[in-house]
Amino acid sequence: MLDQKAPGLLDDERELERWAERYRASRERRPAPAFLPLPETLSGLPIEPLYTPSSLRDQDYAATIGYPGAFPYTRGVYDSMYRDKLFTMRQFAGFGTAAATNERYRFLLEQGQTGLSVAFDMPTLMGRDSDDPVGLGEVGRCGVAIDSLEDMARLFEGIDLRSVTTSMTINSPAAILLAMYVAVGERQGVPAERLGGTLQNDILKEYIAQKEYIFPPQPSMRLVTDVVAFCAANIPSWHPISISGYHIREAGSTAIQELAFTLADGFAYVEAGVERGLPVDEFAPRLSFFFNSHMDFFEEVAKYRAARRIWARRMRDRYGARDQRSLLMRFHTQTAGCSLTAQQVENNVARTALEALAAVLGGTQSLHTNAMDEVLALPTAKAAQVALRTQQIIAYETGVTATIDPLGGSYFVEELTNRMEAEAERYFAEIDARGGVLACIEQGFFQREIADAAFRYQQQLDSGRRLVVGVNAFTSTDEQQPELLHIGPEVEAEQVASLRQLRERRDGTSVANALDRLQEAARGDVNLMPPILDCCRALATEGEIVGALREVFGTYRESPSF
Amino acid sequence: MGTQLGTVLVRSPYHGPVELEALRRGDIRAVARAISAIESADPGIFPAIAELRRGRAGDGSHVVGLTGAPGSGKSTLADALTAIWRAAGRRVAVLAVDPNSPFTGGALLGDRVRMQGHALDPGVFIRSMGARGHLGGLALATRAAVRLLDALGWEMVLVETVGVGQSELEICELADTVVVVATPAAGDSVQVIKAGITEIADVFAVNKADLPGADRVARELRDMLRLSAASEWRTLVVKSVAAQGPEGVAELASAIEAHHGHLRESGEGEARARRQLLEEVVGLVEARAAVEAREVLAREGEAFLGPDPELAQPELVADLLLARIAATRSNMGAAPGSPPGPLRRS
Amino acid sequence: MGRRPVRILTAKVGLDGHDRGVKVISRALRDAGVEVIYTGLHQTPAQVVEAAIQEDVDGIGISLLSGAHMTLFPEVMRLLRERHAEDIVVFGGGIVPPQDVEALRALGVDEVFTPGTSIQAIVEYVDRRFGHVGAGAG
Missing domain, CATH: 1.10.10 (Arc Repressor Mutant, subunit A)
Known part of the structure; x- marks a missing residue:
C-alpha cells in the first residue's frame, strides 16, 4: 500500500522524468570514450543507470529483507554479525611435504590467522599415492602430499587440534582424510567431539565443474552421507559438507549459475540425508557453503544476500526444517582465482581487495584472499602475507564491519538481489523438470551451461567488449617477472x-x-x-x-x- | 558479436607415402595414415587396399554398426564391448563417426574420451571421423576404412555413429550386424524410435537398463517387431548397462555373436555383403559423376542451359551432361571445353 | 585429391580437472575449421601419444595446470621420438613460468601459451603453423 510508505522513500515521478531527460541529453552531448565498461553484470543482467524507490515498488520489507538473524536472513545469519565476531581469516595453504606445510601453518597462526585451511596436492585429491605413476610430477605441487596417517600427524605437529578449526579441501576421498584427522586427534589425546572444522566433501560439484571425481555418483553420494551421519553422531561441531560454488565459478559459470547450481546441490544433499533416514534438523544445521567472489562488486553482494534468502525459504517450506539453525546459510568465501591476471600481477592485489570487500559486505563467515602471484605459481611467503594483510585492512581500517549489511536498502542492491533470486528460481525449475541434479549431471546439463558461459566470456574479452586491465586494455610491454615459489623434484x-x-x-x-x-x-x-x-x-x-x-x-x- | 573466427583452416592434401610393407606389418602409424589418405581420396590408396585384400587370410572382419540417439551411451557400450572382445583375444578397431559436423567447417570429436582406457592396448585401434570436404562424403570414406581394416585382419570392426535414418551415414549399408541403442530415459517411448528402424536393426540394445522403464521399452520393442515383416532372422532385444563395464553388456555381446553365426550359416552374410558392395559402387558412381558434372558446368556452365535458361528442363540437361561425361571418358582425346553439339543446335 | 582440415588432438594431461581452457580452445578451433579430437581428462603422456598416432593428427595441444609441466611435456616428447612421430607438433597451455617456457621450447615443444592469451592468438598460431595450402575454402 503506497500510502503506508514513508513519503521520503517515494519517487517524485516528475522529478524522475526530469532527471531522465537531463541524463539522455548529457549522454548525447558527450563523445563516447575509448574504453567504456559494459552496462551489464558479469552474468549478463542489464543494469539501469539509476535505481529509485519505484524499483522496489511492491517489495514487502518484512517478508523479503527483514532483520539480521531473523527469517529470511537476507541481511545476515547472526543478530550482531561482525560487531561481535569478525569473519574468520582462513588462508588456504599447502605445498610440498607435510613438514614444509606445517611450517607455513605455524607462521600463519603467528601472523594472526585464526583458522587453518589445508590444500592437498593433486594425487591426494584424486586418491592416488605419491608413488602412483599417474601422479608423476604432481606430488606436492598444488598442495601438500598426504599418503597416510603418518603424513597427517606430521602436518599438525605442534598444533593443538583443540585450539584450531581446520578446513580440508578434499572431495572424492574426503571420508579418508577426515578419518586421518580424527586419528591424529586420537594420537594427540583430543577426542573426536572436541574437533572442529570443515570438510569440503562436495562431490556433486566435482561432476559439474572441478572434475576431481573417482567413483560413480551413487556410491559417491553414499560416502558423503556416511560422513554426514558419522559427524552428526561423533563430531557434533564438524561441518561435514561445504557446498561449493567456488569451483563452478572458476570453471567459467556466471554468478547466477554459481548461485543456482550450488543451492541445487545443497538441496540434493538435504534430500539424500532425508532419504537416508536422518531427520533434516539433525544434519542441516552443520551444512555450510563456499562461494566465489568475482569482480562484479554489486552482483556478488546481491548473490550472497539472495543465497541466504533462498536457502532459508526452501529449508523451511519445502524440507520442513524447524530448527532455526537449519535455515541459516553460513558460508566461506574465496576471491576469484580466475579473475587474476598473469599480466601486471601487482594489480591482483587491488582486484583481491575489492572482491574481499564484496564478500564482507555480503556477510561472509570466513574469507580467503588470493595472493597476487597465484595465477603463476603457489604463492611466495611475501605474497601470502600481503593477501592476509588485505583482509586485516578491510576488517580493522575501513570501518565496513561496524554496520550490519550496510548495502541493505540500497534500491539497486535490493533490486539486484531480487533478480538474482528470480534467475536462480528459473534454473531450479529447469533442474526439476530434467529430473533433478543427478539426472542433470548425467545429461551434461550443468557442464554445457558452464561451457557456454565460459565461451561467451572469452568472446567478450577477445572482442574487447569486456575489459580486463593489463590484458586487453592498458597493457604494458616492459613487465618484470615476479619472483615465484619454486618446488623442485x-x-x-x-x-x-x-x-x-x-x-x-x-x-x-x-x-x-x-x-x-x-x-x-x-x-x-x-x-x-x-x-x-x-x-x-x-x-x-x-x-x-x-x-x-x-x-x-x-x-x-x-x-x-x- | 563473436570474434572473427571464420577462417577455414585447411591443410595441404595428404602427401605421406602409403607404405604397403608397413601396412602389412600392421604398423599403427601406417594404418592411421592410410585412413587419412582415404579421407583425402588419395587415388594411390585404393590399389593398395586391393593389393592387401588379395593377400588376406582368414574370415575377414565382423563389422558391427552401433547407432542410437545422442546420450544413449554408445561410446560407453563401445568401450565395454571392446573389453569383452579383447578378453576373447580378438583385435578390435573402432571407427567413431560424427556425421553431424558441418561439411565445410571443423569438428569437435569427443567419442574417444570414453574409450581412452584402451588407448595403450596394441590390439585396439580407435579412429574418430568427422564430415569433411572430401569426395563422396563421409559414408564412402567410412566404408573404405572398414575395408582397409578388414584387409589388415582386424577381427572386430565397430562403427559407432549417432542417429539413424537421417544422417549421411546409413549404418546398414556397411555393417554385418546393426545394433540400435534405445534407452528408457524420460519421455523415451518406442513411438519416438523412428519408423524404418525395425528393418535395419539386427539387435536392439536397451541400454541404461538399470533405470526404471527398461522392461517396458524392451516389451514394446518386441511387440513392434512381432508386427513387422518376418524374415529369417528374428531381431533380438537385449538389455544392457554399459556403465557397469563388460558384465553389463555380456548379453548384448552374445546377441551380436548369434547374429554373426546366423549370417554365416544361412548364407545371408554373403548376400548382404554383395548387396552392400553393389550399393557402394552405385554410391561411388554417383559421387564421381557429380564431381565431373560440376566440373563441366563450371567450365561451360550456361551453355548447357540453352539460350533461355529459365526454360531449361533439368531432366533433359542431366541427360545431356551424362552423355557428355560418358563421351569424354570414352574419348580422352576429345578437346575439353568444346560445348556439346545438341545444345549448339537448339 | 581432396583437402583435409587440420586435425588437432587436445588433451588434459595429469590429474587436474580444470578443463575450462581446453574446452574453450577446442571449441574455438572447431569454429575456425579445425577437426579437433578431444581425449578428455586425466590422460597420461603415453595415452596422448598413442591417440595422436591413431588419429593421425597434425598437432597435439596439451592443457596442464597442475605444475607438472616439466615432467609431463618432456615425457610426451620422448614418447613421440620413440614412436618416430616427431613430425607431430606439440603445443600447450597452462600455468607455466617464463623460464620453464624456454626450457620446454628447447625440448622441442613448439609453443606454450600462458594465462591471459586470447583465443585469437591461439587460432592464429594454429593457422600459421598448420594451415597453409588452400586456406579460405568454405
Whole structure:
C-alpha cells in the first residue's frame, strides 16, 4: 500500500522524468570514450543507470529483507554479525611435504590467522599415492602430499587440534582424510567431539565443474552421507559438507549459475540425508557453503544476500526444517582465482581487495584472499602475507564491519538481489523438470551451461567488449617477472622414499585385513567411516583405501560437453 | 558479436607415402595414415587396399554398426564391448563417426574420451571421423576404412555413429550386424524410435537398463517387431548397462555373436555383403559423376542451359551432361571445353 | 585429391580437472575449421601419444595446470621420438613460468601459451603453423 510508505522513500515521478531527460541529453552531448565498461553484470543482467524507490515498488520489507538473524536472513545469519565476531581469516595453504606445510601453518597462526585451511596436492585429491605413476610430477605441487596417517600427524605437529578449526579441501576421498584427522586427534589425546572444522566433501560439484571425481555418483553420494551421519553422531561441531560454488565459478559459470547450481546441490544433499533416514534438523544445521567472489562488486553482494534468502525459504517450506539453525546459510568465501591476471600481477592485489570487500559486505563467515602471484605459481611467503594483510585492512581500517549489511536498502542492491533470486528460481525449475541434479549431471546439463558461459566470456574479452586491465586494455610491454615459489623434484623423491619406508615398516597383515573388512562393508550398506578409520589406524595408505573402494564401486568417466 | 573466427583452416592434401610393407606389418602409424589418405581420396590408396585384400587370410572382419540417439551411451557400450572382445583375444578397431559436423567447417570429436582406457592396448585401434570436404562424403570414406581394416585382419570392426535414418551415414549399408541403442530415459517411448528402424536393426540394445522403464521399452520393442515383416532372422532385444563395464553388456555381446553365426550359416552374410558392395559402387558412381558434372558446368556452365535458361528442363540437361561425361571418358582425346553439339543446335 | 582440415588432438594431461581452457580452445578451433579430437581428462603422456598416432593428427595441444609441466611435456616428447612421430607438433597451455617456457621450447615443444592469451592468438598460431595450402575454402 503506497500510502503506508514513508513519503521520503517515494519517487517524485516528475522529478524522475526530469532527471531522465537531463541524463539522455548529457549522454548525447558527450563523445563516447575509448574504453567504456559494459552496462551489464558479469552474468549478463542489464543494469539501469539509476535505481529509485519505484524499483522496489511492491517489495514487502518484512517478508523479503527483514532483520539480521531473523527469517529470511537476507541481511545476515547472526543478530550482531561482525560487531561481535569478525569473519574468520582462513588462508588456504599447502605445498610440498607435510613438514614444509606445517611450517607455513605455524607462521600463519603467528601472523594472526585464526583458522587453518589445508590444500592437498593433486594425487591426494584424486586418491592416488605419491608413488602412483599417474601422479608423476604432481606430488606436492598444488598442495601438500598426504599418503597416510603418518603424513597427517606430521602436518599438525605442534598444533593443538583443540585450539584450531581446520578446513580440508578434499572431495572424492574426503571420508579418508577426515578419518586421518580424527586419528591424529586420537594420537594427540583430543577426542573426536572436541574437533572442529570443515570438510569440503562436495562431490556433486566435482561432476559439474572441478572434475576431481573417482567413483560413480551413487556410491559417491553414499560416502558423503556416511560422513554426514558419522559427524552428526561423533563430531557434533564438524561441518561435514561445504557446498561449493567456488569451483563452478572458476570453471567459467556466471554468478547466477554459481548461485543456482550450488543451492541445487545443497538441496540434493538435504534430500539424500532425508532419504537416508536422518531427520533434516539433525544434519542441516552443520551444512555450510563456499562461494566465489568475482569482480562484479554489486552482483556478488546481491548473490550472497539472495543465497541466504533462498536457502532459508526452501529449508523451511519445502524440507520442513524447524530448527532455526537449519535455515541459516553460513558460508566461506574465496576471491576469484580466475579473475587474476598473469599480466601486471601487482594489480591482483587491488582486484583481491575489492572482491574481499564484496564478500564482507555480503556477510561472509570466513574469507580467503588470493595472493597476487597465484595465477603463476603457489604463492611466495611475501605474497601470502600481503593477501592476509588485505583482509586485516578491510576488517580493522575501513570501518565496513561496524554496520550490519550496510548495502541493505540500497534500491539497486535490493533490486539486484531480487533478480538474482528470480534467475536462480528459473534454473531450479529447469533442474526439476530434467529430473533433478543427478539426472542433470548425467545429461551434461550443468557442464554445457558452464561451457557456454565460459565461451561467451572469452568472446567478450577477445572482442574487447569486456575489459580486463593489463590484458586487453592498458597493457604494458616492459613487465618484470615476479619472483615465484619454486618446488623442485626433490619433494616428490622425498615423499616417495618416505612412503616406501612406511610400507616396509608397518604390519602388512593388519593393513590387508582392514582393507578386506572395508571392502566387505562397501558391498553392504553400513556406514563406511568406522572401517575407513580402522584402515587409517593400521597405516593403510590413501591410495590403497581408494583402490579397495574402487574395486567395489567402479570408476566414473564423463561424456564431455563443450 | 563473436570474434572473427571464420577462417577455414585447411591443410595441404595428404602427401605421406602409403607404405604397403608397413601396412602389412600392421604398423599403427601406417594404418592411421592410410585412413587419412582415404579421407583425402588419395587415388594411390585404393590399389593398395586391393593389393592387401588379395593377400588376406582368414574370415575377414565382423563389422558391427552401433547407432542410437545422442546420450544413449554408445561410446560407453563401445568401450565395454571392446573389453569383452579383447578378453576373447580378438583385435578390435573402432571407427567413431560424427556425421553431424558441418561439411565445410571443423569438428569437435569427443567419442574417444570414453574409450581412452584402451588407448595403450596394441590390439585396439580407435579412429574418430568427422564430415569433411572430401569426395563422396563421409559414408564412402567410412566404408573404405572398414575395408582397409578388414584387409589388415582386424577381427572386430565397430562403427559407432549417432542417429539413424537421417544422417549421411546409413549404418546398414556397411555393417554385418546393426545394433540400435534405445534407452528408457524420460519421455523415451518406442513411438519416438523412428519408423524404418525395425528393418535395419539386427539387435536392439536397451541400454541404461538399470533405470526404471527398461522392461517396458524392451516389451514394446518386441511387440513392434512381432508386427513387422518376418524374415529369417528374428531381431533380438537385449538389455544392457554399459556403465557397469563388460558384465553389463555380456548379453548384448552374445546377441551380436548369434547374429554373426546366423549370417554365416544361412548364407545371408554373403548376400548382404554383395548387396552392400553393389550399393557402394552405385554410391561411388554417383559421387564421381557429380564431381565431373560440376566440373563441366563450371567450365561451360550456361551453355548447357540453352539460350533461355529459365526454360531449361533439368531432366533433359542431366541427360545431356551424362552423355557428355560418358563421351569424354570414352574419348580422352576429345578437346575439353568444346560445348556439346545438341545444345549448339537448339 | 581432396583437402583435409587440420586435425588437432587436445588433451588434459595429469590429474587436474580444470578443463575450462581446453574446452574453450577446442571449441574455438572447431569454429575456425579445425577437426579437433578431444581425449578428455586425466590422460597420461603415453595415452596422448598413442591417440595422436591413431588419429593421425597434425598437432597435439596439451592443457596442464597442475605444475607438472616439466615432467609431463618432456615425457610426451620422448614418447613421440620413440614412436618416430616427431613430425607431430606439440603445443600447450597452462600455468607455466617464463623460464620453464624456454626450457620446454628447447625440448622441442613448439609453443606454450600462458594465462591471459586470447583465443585469437591461439587460432592464429594454429593457422600459421598448420594451415597453409588452400586456406579460405568454405
